Every structure is written in C-alpha cells, then in structure tokens.
Amino acid sequence: MTKSIILKSNAEIEQIGLANQIVARTLSMLKSRIESGVSTWQLDLWAEDFCRESGAIPAFKGYRGFPGSLCVSLNEQVVHGIPSKKVILHEGDILSIDFGVKYEGFYGDSAITVPIGLLDSKISQLLKVTEESLYKGIAQAKIGNRIDDISTAVQNHVERHGFSVVRQFVGHGIGANLHEPPEIPNYHRKGPSSRILEGMVLAIEPMINIGTHEVKILKDGWTVITKDKKMSAHFEHTIAVTQDEPLVLSSRD
Ligand code: MG
Numbered sequence: 466m467t468k469s470i471i472l473k474s475n476a477e478i479e480q481i482g483l484a485n486q487i488v489a490r491t492l493s494m495l496k497s498r499i500e501s502g503v504s505t506w507q508l509d510l511w512a513e514d515f516c517r518e519s520g521a522i523p524a525f526k527g528y529r530g531f532p533g534s535l536c537v538s539l540n541e542q543v544v545h546g547i548p549s550k551k552v553i554l555h556e557g558d559i560l561s562i563d564f565g566v567k568y569e570g571f572y573g574d575s576a577i578t579v580p581i582g583l584l585d586s587k588i589s590q591l592l593k594v595t596e597e598s599l600y601k602g603i604a605q606a607k608i609g610n611r612i613d614d615i616s617t618a619v620q621n622h623v624e625r626h627g628f629s630v631v632r633q634f635v636g637h638g639i640g641a642n643l644h645e646p647p648e649i650p651n652y653h654r655k656g657p658s659s660r661i662l663e664g665m666v667l668a669i670e671p672m673i674n675i676g677t678h679e680v681k682i683l684k685d686g687w688t689v690i691t692k693d694k695k696m697s698a699h700f701e702h703t704i705a706v707t708q709d710e711p712l713v714l715s716s717r718d
Pocket residue numbers: 563564565574575576670701
C-alpha cells in the first residue's frame with residue numbers, strides 16, 4: 466500500500482470508471498440470477514466468466530491467497546466469505562456479494578447485499594438502512610469536508626435505526642491499487658482525518674450488523690462473522706470527488 470493519498474486526473478477517473486462499470490454489470494447479472502438452490506460457487510463461476518469476457522481480471526482471486534473471484538458472505542457472515550459448492554442459497558437468506566476487477570491498470574470495487582426470496586421485516590430493514598447509509602456517506606464526499614464527515618454520516622444513520630457499525634474493516638482509496646489511503650471508517654474515530662480533495666477516488670463500504678458490532682474470523686482464515694451470529698449487510702460503491710456532486714463510478718443505473 467502506498468503511503469499518501471493519490472489524486473486522480475479526469476482521464477484516470479474515466480479509466481477507473483470503466484473498471485467499475487464492469488463490476489456494476491457483473492453485480493447486476495448476478496442479482497438477476499440469484500435464487501434459492503444456487504450455490505455461491507456457481508455465482509463465482511458466472512462472475513469470473515463475465516469479467517474475463519469483458520477483458521478484465523478478477524481482482525480478489527489470489528489477493529493475499531484468497532481463492533475466489535467473489536467474496537460471498539451469507540447471513541451472519543460480514544465479509545470475505547469463500548465461494549463454495551456446499552453453500553446453497555435458501556429462501557429468507559441474505560447474501561453479500563463483493564466484487565473487484567482490474568481493467569487496463571485500474572481497479573473497480575463494489576458490493577451489494579441481495580435478498581433470496583421474502584425476508585423477515587427486520588432483515589429487510591437492515592438491507593435498506595445499510596444501503597441508505599452508503600448514500601449518506603457518499604453525499605459527504607465533497608471538497609472541503611473531511612473523511613470523518615463520511616464516517617459520521619454513515620454511523621449516525623445506522624445507529625438511529627438501532628443497528629451497529631463494524632469497526633475492524635473500513636473503506637479505502639482506490640485507483641492503480643485495490644487499496645490505497647485514506648482509510649474510510651464507517652464510524653467516527655477521534656483524531657485527525659484527511660481533508661477531502663478533488664480527484665480523490667474512494668471505495669465507501671458500510672458493513673452493518675443487526676446485533677453487536679463485534680466480529681470474529683472463522684478457521685478458514687478469511688470468513689468474517691458477527692460474534693452474536695446475527696445478520697450483517699454490506700453495500701459498497703467506488704466514487705470520485707469532483708467540483709460538483711460525487712460521481713458514483715460503480716453505479717448500476
Ligand atoms: Mg469491495
């Protein structure tokens with residue numbers, strides 16, 4: 466990881482946008498195919514094929530030894546779940562899908578949490594509030610604000626609805642590297658926080674739990690789950706800070 470924040474030119478933001486549009490199209494494709502009975506291994510195959518046909522490389526595969534193209538985190542799993550033939554989706558489940566690609570030297574990174582069939586109302590509210598908190602955070606990604614304004618906006622929205630913010634994992638800068646400074650916590654941290662400048666490209670990614678904010682890592686060395694085994698959701702967009710509104714590079718519209 467580089468040490469200082471790398472500001473991007475408009476041309477670079479366009480390139481990062483192309484990578485993110487491959488991510489966005491992959492997530493839309495997966496969302497349309499997700500149903501009860503499908504395995505997370507199958508989703509991983511579909512994603513990798515789609516990505517390579519688009520001329521991109523799955524960014525997570527082999528990253529620090531991660532075995533999949535997708536991170537697929539089911540129910541109480543928060544992030545970094547490993548695709549598996551043994552993990553079959555069922556009605557009432559939620560699946561967080563995090564996907565990243567490298568395309569012509571630049572990275573894209575985005576995540577969604579998808580319901581399988583009908584959900585318990587508390588769980589659908591978790592999904593709604595988590596996605597809303599992402600947009601509350603994005604709205605603060607303005608020149609002159611600080612990174613902590615993003616963090617605080619996410620936290621306030623989530624806690625107002627009685628949910629909790631995961632502390633151990635944070636958002637990040639992105640560009641020619643998958644993870645660059647600054648770190649973007651989803652909760653207020655005491656101490657200095659970087660000023661937001663034009664040309665910053667940021668992956669903002671709230672990970673929100675129904676119960677405790679505390680998490681632990683399973684014996685596979687990757688899968689992060691909530692300590693109380695209650696459900697968790699994750700939404701992520703890569704955005705660029707501009708003179709105008711933040712530009713959502715991984716938008717699926
Ligand atoms: Mg991600």
